[in-house]
Amino acid sequence: MRRAQVGKVLAGVILFGIIFAVMRLTAGERTATMPLEGGIRDVLAPVQAAATQAGRIVYEGLGTLFSLGRAARVEQLEKQVRQLEGKVAELNEYKVENERLRRLLAFREETRDRYELLAADVIARDPGNWFGTITVDRGAADGVRPYMPVLLPEGLVGRVLRVSQHTAEVLLITDPHSGVGGVVQETRTPGVLRGIVNSYGRLRMTYLAKDAPVKKGHTVVTSGLGGMFPGGIPVGKITAVRPEPTGVTKEAFVEPLVNFGHVEEVLIMLRVTPGG
Amino acid sequence: MPALILFTLFMVAVLLESTILDYARVAGVKVDLVLVLVVFHAIVRGPREGALWGFIGGIAQDILTGSYIGLNALVKMLTGYCVGLGESTFYKDSTVIVAGITWLATIFAGIVTYVLLLTLGLFISPADAVARVILPLSVYNLAVALLFYRRFYVWETRGFLAPR
Numbered sequence: 001m002r003r004a005q006v007g008k009v010l011a012g013v014i015l016f017g018i019i020f021a022v023m024r025l026t027a028g029e030r031t032a033t034m035p036l037e038g039g040i041r042d043v044l045a046p047v048q049a050a051a052t053q054a055g056r057i058v059y060e061g062l063g064t065l066f067s068l069g070r071a072a073r074v075e076q077l078e079k080q081v082r083q084l085e086g087k088v089a090e091l092n093e094y095k096v097e098n099e100r101l102r103r104l105l106a107f108r109e110e111t112r113d114r115y116e117l118l119a120a121d122v123i124a125r126d127p128g129n130w131f132g133t134i135t136v137d138r139g140a141a142d143g144v145r146p147y148m149p150v151l152l153p154e155g156l157v158g159r160v161l162r163v164s165q166h167t168a169e170v171l172l173i174t175d176p177h178s179g180v181g182g183v184v185q186e187t188r189t190p191g192v193l194r195g196i197v198n199s200y201g202r203l204r205m206t207y208l209a210k211d212a213p214v215k216k217g218h219t220v221v222t223s224g225l226g227g228m229f230p231g232g233i234p235v236g237k238i239t240a241v242r243p244e245p246t247g248v249t250k251e252a253f254v255e256p257l258v259n260f261g262h263v264e265e266v267l268i269m270l271r272v273t274p275g276g
Numbered sequence: 277m278p279a280l281i282l283f284t285l286f287m288v289a290v291l292l293e294s295t296i297l298d299y300a301r302v303a304g305v306k307v308d309l310v311l312v313l314v315v316f317h318a319i320v321r322g323p324r325e326g327a328l329w330g331f332i333g334g335i336a337q338d339i340l341t342g343s344y345i346g347l348n349a350l351v352k353m354l355t356g357y358c359v360g361l362g363e364s365t366f367y368k369d370s371t372v373i374v375a376g377i378t379w380l381a382t383i384f385a386g387i388v389t390y391v392l393l394l395t396l397g398l399f400i401s402p403a404d405a406v407a408r409v410i411l412p413l414s415v416y417n418l419a420v421a422l423l424f425y426r427r428f429y430v431w432e433t434r435g436f437l438a439p440r
Contacts, residue, residue, distance in 0.1 A: 051292070124295055126341055177343075
C-alpha cells in the first residue's frame with residue numbers, strides 16, 4: 001500500500017474516532033444544550049415555528065379540500081373520544097385509589113388542577129425517524145427545567161429532556177430512551193413502559209408478573225414510582241399481552257391515548273401544587 | 277457559488293424534515309431528504325463530495341436532534357462515500373437506477389445507524405428497526421428519488437449547481 005493511501009486510511013480512522021467519541025459524550029442525558037447548539041436552536045425557533053404553522057395550515061387545508069370537511073370532522077371527533085377516554089381513566093384512577101385506601105377523601109378536581117401547568121406550542125420535531133422528540137417554544141426563561149413532566153388532557157406525553165433559553169426538547173414516551181413507571185389501573189399490576197422506536201405507535205410494558213390478571217382493554221396510568229411523574233396520569237390502553245422471551249415475566253403492548261402525530265400544544269408541569 | 281447554493285439546499289432540507297415533512301409521514305416515517313440529497317450528489321460528483329456533504333447534512337440534523345451528535349454525520353458521510361465510489365460505473369442518466377441506489381443506500385444507512393446505536397448501548401429490536409423504520413423509509417426515499425432525481429441531475433450538470 002502506498003504512503004498516500006496509508007495516510008488516507010489513517011485520516012479516516014482518526015475522523016471516525018473523533019466523531020464516535022463525540023457521539024459517546026452526547027449519548028447520555030444531557031440536561032442543557034451546548035452553547036453553540038442552544039444558540040442555533042434559539043435562532044431557528046421562530047423559523048421552525050413559522051414553518052410548522054405553515055405545514056399545519058397546508059395539511060388541514062388539504063384535508064378539508066379533499067374530503068369536503070369529513071376527515072377534519074372525523075379527526076375532531078376522534079380527538080374528543082381520546083380526551084374522554086383520558087378523562088374516564090383519570091376518574092377511574094381516583095375511584096380505584098379511594099376504594100383501595102378505604103378512606104374518605106374529598107373528590108378532587110381534575111388532575112390538572114393539582115398542578116401548575118404551562119402551555120407550550122410544538123415548533124419542531126426530531127428530523128429523523130429513529131427517535132421521538134419534539135421541541136416546544138418555552139425554555140429556561142419561562143421556568144422550564146429538565147425532567148418536568150409534559151402532558152395533555154388525554155394523557156402523558158413525555159418529559160423535558162433539555163432546555164435552551166427559549167426552547168425545550170421533550171422526550172416522548174414512545175422514544176426508545178423513555179422509561180415510565182406504570183400500573184394497570186384495573187388490577188394494580190406494576191410494570192415499566194418503554195418506547196419501541198420512532199415517535200409513533202405502541203409502547204411496551206415490561207416486567208409484569210407472570211400470573212398478573214392483565215388483559216386487552218385495560219388502562220395503564222403512571223405509578224408515581226421513581227418520582228419523575230406523579231401517579232395516576234393516563235398513558236394508554238393495553239392492546240396485547242404475551243410472555244416475555246425468558247418466560248419469567250410477561251409484557252403488554254400499550255396504545256398511547258395521545259395521538260403523537262397531531263400534538264400541537266402541550267402542557268408542561270412546572271410543579272405539583274401543595275396538597276396535590 | 278454552487279457550494280453555497282448546495283449548502284442552502286441542505287439546510288432547507290433539514291428545516292423541512294423537522295417541521296413540514298412531519299405532516300407527510302407515510303407508514304409512520306417521513307422522507308430522509310438529506311440522505312436523498314447526499315445520494316444524488318454522490319452519484320454525480322463522487323466519493324469525496326458525497327462524504328463531505330453527507331457530513332455537513334448529517335451534522336445539521338444532529339444539532340437539531342440533540343442526541344448522539346455525530347450519528348447522522350457519520351452515517352451520511354459513510355453512505356455518501358460508498359455511493360460515490362460507484363460514480364464512474366453508475367448510469368447517472370437513469371432515474372430508475374438512481375432510485376434503486378437510493379433504496380439500497382437507505383437500507384445501508386439504516387443498518388449502520390442500528391449498529392452504531394447498539395454500540396452506544398441503545399437496544400432496539402431488529403424486527404422493529406426493520407419493519408418500522410428501515411423498510412418503509414427505503415421505499416419512501418425511493419419514491420422521492422423517482423420524482424425528483426431528474427430535476428436535480430439537470431441542476432448538477434447544466435443548472436446552478438454545475439461547476440463553474
